[in-house]
Amino acid sequence: MLTKRDKRTFIRSDDFGETWTESPTLPTPPRSVAMYPDLRLGIITSDSCIYYSRDQFLTYKRIIIRPTGSPGSAWVLRYPIRVGGMLLLSATSGRNSLVLASRDLYHTVVPVFSVEDSAVRIAGYGDYLLVGAEFSGFLV
Numbered sequence: 001m002l003t004k005r006d007k008r009t010f011i012r013s014d015d016f017g018e019t020w021t022e023s024p025t026l027p028t029p030p031r032s033v034a035m036y037p038d039l040r041l042g043i044i045t046s047d048s049c050i051y052y053s054r055d056q057f058l059t060y061k062r063i064i065i066r067p068t069g070s071p072g073s074a075w076v077l078r079y080p081i082r083v084g085g086m087l088l089l090s091a092t093s094g095r096n097s098l099v100l101a102s103r104d105l106y107h108t109v110v111p112v113f114s115v116e117d118s119a120v121r122i123a124g125y126g127d128y129l130l131v132g133a134e135f136s137g138f139l140v
Contacts, residue, residue: 001057003030003044010044012057026051027062032089034080041105045077045089050106063106065091083124088112090120099131113140 001012004022008029011020028046035042044051044060053060065077075091082088087106091098097120099113112129119134131140 001033001035001042003033005029005031010057014056023057031076032078032080034082036082043080043087043106045080048075048077050077050080050089052105065100065106065109079122081122081124083129084127088122088124088129090122092120097133099129 001010003010006029007022008026009023010026010030010033011022013020026044026046028049030044030046030051032045033043040054042053042057042060044057049062049064051057051060051062065075075093078090078092080087080089086101086103088099088101089106089109091100095116097115098111099115099120099122100109101112102109113131115131115133115136121132121134123130132138
């Protein structure tokens with residue numbers, strides 16, 4: 001599965017890339033995609049929301065994300081990953097970025113790390129979370 005941010009759609013293939021089907025237009029531009037077959041879960045991040053599906057995105061639901069205790073209402077959400085039994089993603093608003101964690105499919109999220117950089121990148125390795133600030137040039 002791939003996102004087409006400028007068109008506000010995603011494309012999916014059921015036959016290992018032989019043919020592709022484009023989705024209807026989404027309300028917000030899609031950003032990152034993550035698929036977790038063992039959880040029967042697919043996630044697409046977007047601006048202030050995520051789309052999730054239990055059927056390979058034949059159907060999907062939308063959850064609006066508003067980090068608790070964090071100012072601002074327009075969040076760019078990216079990089080959904082699983083680390084240490086938690087679902088994580090990065091949230092950027094202006095010059096500040098947060099790493100958010102959830103144990104309940106993003107219905108509630110809590111900040112776990114904050115960076116004064118408008119482009120935080122995250123990755124997981126085993127039970128370790130790696131956080132980098134693109135414009136500040138550091139890795140935690």
